[in-house]
Amino acid sequence: MRLMKLATLCYHKVGTEAKEGRRLNIHPDRLDSHVRFFKRRNYRFVKGSDLVQWPEEKTVCFTFDDGFVSTIDNGVPVLERHQVPMSVYVVSGFVGKASEWEGELARPLAGWDSLRKIQELGHEVGNHTVSHLRLGDLDGSEQRKQIRECHEAMLAEGLHPVSFCYPYGSLNAESDQVLQSSDYQVGLALGKRLPQTSDSQLAIPRIVIAYGDALPLLIYRLWIRPKLLSSK
DSSP states (O other), rough: OOOOOOEHHHHHHSSSSHOOOOTTTTTHHHHHHHHHHHTTOOOOEOOOOGSSSSSSSSSEEEEEEEEEEHHHIHHHHHHHTOOOOHHHHHHOTTTTTOGGGGGGGOOBOOOOOOOHHHHHTTEEEEEOOOOOOOOOOOHHHHHHHHHHHHHHHHHHTTTTSSSSOOOOGGTTHHHEEEHHHHHOOOOOOSSSSSSOOOOTTTBBOOEOTTTOOOOHHIIIIIIIHHHHHHHH
8 A cells, every 4th residue: 555645643632441531532552553553664753843844755743632631641651652753732721721612521631831841852732722712713813812822821831832733623714824924834624634735734634533543444544535535
């Protein structure tokens, strides 16, 4: 199978089913198997901010939305063990609280101290807005406010956000210009396919990884399904 050069993966929580449930979660052992899969195939591991230029070689980007405590406690050790980088995108208004937008499924979010520590390890901590709203439902000025307030809060806490991640992957016709005017060169969205060079680097699609994504299913979702969909 010929694998596409750039794979962009979107994770959320990292933990056992008993503690974190199945929704937007992956077991640490399965995350480890994903990392080893790409290492065996000689992929280069990069952070979201590195995608300001399209890679010339096989490249994978592991991203983690929302900044859950479980990501820090269980995900960071996996990436550190393999000495590969990760990008964690945080919602500044909820740092140290819980993912209230998930309702009854809300889980604890990491605090500023934990986020500073992973930045010190060389991982990226990026901008995921101040309130986790769907930017696609907002006008340009409201989008800009969501991005700016998160950016300023992160700077005040000693973090250096360089790339941005759209909550829910939601954006509209104004989003590219808003993000660019906010001095971001990389924006990460969601999609059912991997990035292509025709994509805007302000809206790079990522595949959301599910709890049941063992390696055969991961391969199907990343490379086989998109090809089947494009041939229809």
